[in-house]
Amino acid sequence: MRNIIVICAFLTIVLACKSPEARRPISAKSGSFIDKSVARNIKLNESEYKRIEEIIKNNPQNNYIASQNGFWYYYNTKIADTTKTPGFGDIINYTYNVKTLSGQLVYSKDEIKTQNYVMDKQELFSGLREGLKLMKAGETVTFLFPSQKAYGYYGDENKIGTNAPLMCEVTVNSIKTSESN
Template sequence: MKHSLIILIITGFTVLGCKSPEARKPVTVSSGSFIDESIERNKSLNQKETKAIEAIIAQQPEKNYQISGNGFWYYFDTKIESDSLSTPNFGDKIVFSYNIKDLKGTTIYSKEELKIQKYAMDQEELFSGLREGLKLMKAGESATFIFPSQKAYGYYGDENKIGINLPIICEVSVFSINQKE
């Protein structure tokens, strides 16, 4: 009796042990809904910012605003028509100053706070809108740029005075461009 009970238990373990493993079901199922929602949220934010920027431009018809291919608006306060001066290229050293304002015109950072900047074109950190804006300027020129938030400090802001998703206005003056040797 004991002998047959042991054989029965061993046979039971063998049969149960031979069962193939079953795949476990995932605890959560992810779909593309988060990404889809994020895309819609960003499109809506972009449309809202574009309307606000276009309203500012409409209030200043005397200024000849242009839209860049990089998604921001600008006009030249001081434009140099000389062909002898060139815009900066990769590695050129640029000396410039700028300020940052919100769309209401309130100064966030003054030129004094930001001081005169020395920047190696495309080799140092600078927010994308200003980096692209500097590429449009020659030494001696001044321009005003209006950057939507994605071209400014984006979702995180500057973690100091500039909040999240804040479009900004920058008044920029380029003093010199030293070309890379």
């Protein structure tokens, strides 16, 4: 009987000293969702760029310029003097309209009304924010924004749907230089 107690105590000590084993996941994620999302976005970008290139090709009277920020634009009215473009904190008074790439009006200048924007201190969709930096007071520019430079995946939750590339005609009325510039 004593031998059985010694053997049980010995087995308990040996088995209790075993290191814990890592638990394995029930299912493993392969990252395929991310891969599919990347592939889908690449196709979306390619199709939007093709549409924009087609617009540029079909309108040779407009001198389109490719920006470093991923959109295209041309000047409807260009100011030739050396007036400076807006800087950080400057207040820009402007009007604009929003159209689809096919030219269908989404928001008119009357609907949007005249806007004031403090450069880089307020929220504005990225394409328009970068476009305003290129403009001088008195200029009118037409921008072609791919969806990622416009309202992107979410749209504006009103009239602009998901992944909608846009055309905007923007007029800068005035630029008020901030005190710090």
